[in-house]
Amino acid sequence: MFLITAANGNQGKLLMPKLAAAGLPVRALVRTEQSGDVLRALPGVEVMVGDMSEPGVLERAMEGVSSVYHIGPVLHPREREIGFAAVDAAKAAGVRHFVFSSVLHAILTDLVQHEIKRDVEEHLLSSDLEYTILQPSNYMSPLKLQPVFREGVFRLSWSLDRLQSMVDLDDVTDVVVEVLTNGERHYGATYELVGRGRYDAHELGRIISQVLGREIPVEEIDGDEYLKAFIGDRDPAAFTHEARVLRAITARYSAHDFVGNPNVLTWLLGREPTSFAQFVEREYRHYQARAAAPAGA
Numbered sequence: 001m002f003l004i005t006a007a008n009g010n011q012g013k014l015l016m017p018k019l020a021a022a023g024l025p026v027r028a029l030v031r032t033e034q035s036g037d038v039l040r041a042l043p044g045v046e047v048m049v050g051d052m053s054e055p056g057v058l059e060r061a062m063e064g065v066s067s068v069y070h071i072g073p074v075l076h077p078r079e080r081e082i083g084f085a086a087v088d089a090a091k092a093a094g095v096r097h098f099v100f101s102s103v104l105h106a107i108l109t110d111l112v113q114h115e116i117k118r119d120v121e122e123h124l125l126s127s128d129l130e131y132t133i134l135q136p137s138n139y140m141s142p143l144k145l146q147p148v149f150r151e152g153v154f155r156l157s158w159s160l161d162r163l164q165s166m167v168d169l170d171d172v173t174d175v176v177v178e179v180l181t182n183g184e185r186h187y188g189a190t191y192e193l194v195g196r197g198r199y200d201a202h203e204l205g206r207i208i209s210q211v212l213g214r215e216i217p218v219e220e221i222d223g224d225e226y227l228k229a230f231i232g233d234r235d236p237a238a239f240t241h242e243a244r245v246l247r248a249i250t251a252r253y254s255a256h257d258f259v260g261n262p263n264v265l266t267w268l269l270g271r272e273p274t275s276f277a278q279f280v281e282r283e284y285r286h287y288q289a290r291a292a293a294p295a296g297a
């Protein structure tokens with residue numbers, strides 16, 4: 001049995017159907033019944049609804065599991081503790097292989113969510129579990145493109161002139177399937193998952209404009225504007241961790257490029273990683289197909 005945490009998130013939405021299609025027995029851990037219902041529709045998927053930050057949940061999730069893919073929920077104030085608890089619960093349950101969704105350059109301590117993953121990596125390395133650590137660069141996330149298609153503007157909350165390497169989540173989840181199903185081949189490995197190219201926001205905007213066939217302006221927004229949109233009408237005092245993470249992202253990505261190398265991902269995939277242009281073309285096709293579909297389809 002494979003356990004996937006945060007199973008209906010950005011990665012999970014792509015990963016779960018791939019695991020189900022491969023006929024693999026999978027347990028999906030999600031927080032809400034709503035996500036549970038989505039995943040129950042997939043063949044061979046057992047759903048567990050529970051909050052990873054609550055005592056006992058990860059312990060129960062690990063029962064009878066041979067391999068786990070742990071994704072720490074993004075912006076969660078207890079992401080570090082959850083990561084430690086996942087490793088400890090896996091160890092106690094006799095899990096054979098712990099695959100950890102980390103991040104490119106987890107050693108960067110000025111990025112809060114990187115430092116957390118660095119600490120979880122250290123905890124994993126000290127657990128004596130068989131492990132594989134995956135370090136994706138910034139996601140080419142379909143969610144990030146939806147507002148661009150809808151509103152015709154590409155907005156980023158850091159300097160438009162800084163370079164970024166990115167990775168397609170379809171490629172990342174192909175690697176996860178390979179690492180989980182051929183576990184032993186990947187024991188003891190740490191893989192940087194980075195697509196080809198380094199782009200500043202102007203270049204990303206040019207590529208999007210080319211695919212859409214119309215001019216898409218690029219706009220730098222204040223990090224706090226992004227934060228306000230995230231918090232909505234909830235009490236900001238309850239979101240100090242989230243604020244720290246998002247402000248650190250704006251500061252780091254505005255002060256330095258964030259780049260990596262595609263060699264490892266190319267080797268793992270046995271093909272070229274998806275380029276940003278291919279990603280935008282694919283997502284725009286999906287967007288147009290959804291827009292053309294009759295309501296409710």
Ligand SMILES: NC(=O)c1ccc[n+]([C@@H]2O[C@H](COP(=O)([O-])OP(=O)(O)OC[C@H]3O[C@@H](n4cnc5c(N)ncnc54)[C@H](OP(=O)(O)O)[C@@H]3O)[C@@H](O)[C@H]2O)c1
Binds near residue numbers: 101
């Ligand atoms: N964004 C990037 O560019 C990037 C790049 C590299 C690494 N990362 C890292 O990738 C990780 C996030 O991956 P992702 O984007 O695939 O995940 P995600 O979209 O943040 O995960 C959402 C999923 O997590 C579940 N979840 C959230 N809190 C939970 C809790 N307390 N207990 C149980 N389940 C919970 C949600 O369940 P419900 O749907 O039921 O609420 C949902 O299924 C983060 O650690 C992030 O730092 C992100």
